[in-house]
Amino acid sequence: MSGAAVMVPLPTAGRRYTARRRVRLGDADPRGHLRLDALARYLQDVATDDSDDAGLPDAGAWVTRRVVVELACRPRLGEWVELTTFCGGIGPRWAERRTSVVGEKGGRIETAVTWVYVDLATGGPAVLPERFHELYSEAAAGRKVSGRLRHPTPPRGTETREWPLRATDFDVLGHANNAAYWEAVEDELARRAPDASVRATELEYRGGLDPGDRVELATSAETDTISLWFLVGGEVRASALARVEEHGAGP
DSSP, X not given: OOOOOOOOOOOSXXXXXXXXXXXXXXXXXXXXXXXXXXXXXXXXXXXXXXXXXHTOOSSEEEEEEEEEEEEEEOOBTTXXXXXXXXXXXXXXXXXXXXXXXXXXXXXXXXXXXXXXXXXXXXXXXXXXXXXXXXXXHHHHTTOBXXXXXXXXXXXXXXXXXXXXXXXXXXXXXXXXXXXXXXXXXXXXXXHHOTTEEEEEEEEEESSOOOTTOOEEEEEEEOSSEEEEEEEETTEEEXXXXXXXXXXXXXX
16 A cells, blocks of 8 residues: 555553443444444544543544554444544644554454644644643654645546545535545445455545535546545545455455
C-alpha cells in the first residue's frame, strides 16, 4: 500500500484510555464480521470518550485526515472488544491517535488515525493547545507525524458509478461522517471481492463531502489491491486503498 503508518506499540508511560464495546447486529456484515463503518464509529466514540475523560478544552474540533487499519482478524457478531487508545505522534496542527481493538474471541485490529485540530471560528487548522501537549506528549514519546496525503489520483479511464448521499450520512458539522465513507468502501469490497478477506485498508480525506454534492465513485482493482476515489465534479474529495486476500490465506 502507499507507505502505511507505523503501528507504534502501547506506551509504557503516558495517557492510555480503554473502553469496551460488543459487536451488535447492526455492526456486522452478512458473514458476521465487524464492518469497517461500524469500526469507524467505535473509533470516533472512544476518541470522544477519551477527550471528555481527560477534560480536553472544547475550543476547537478534530477533523479526520487519514485512517490506516490493519485487520489481523475481524471481531465477530456478539464478541466483546476492548479498545485502548493513546497518542502515537504529534505535529504542529494535527496528531495521530492509535487504537488497538482486541476481542475476547481472537479479534484483532490496529488503527492509526491522523486528526487535524480545527479552529471553530475560522474553520482552518489551528495550533494544538498547550493542554493537549500536557495530556498526550508523554505517550507520544517525541514521535512526529505528518499530515501530508499520499494517495495517487485515479488513472484516466477509471470506471465510475454514482454514489448517492443520504441525510443520515451527515453529522453536526454538516459534513459526511467518517462512517459514511467506509460504507462505500464496504460496498465496493463486496462488489469487487465478495470472497476475499481484507487485510489492510487506508482512507484519506481531502475536501470532504457536503449536502447536495453529486458523488461519483471511481474504482479499480489489481491482483491484491482495490482502489476507490470519491469524486465531485471530477475533484477527489477522499480516497481509499484496500489490500485483500482470498479465503484460505487467513482468518
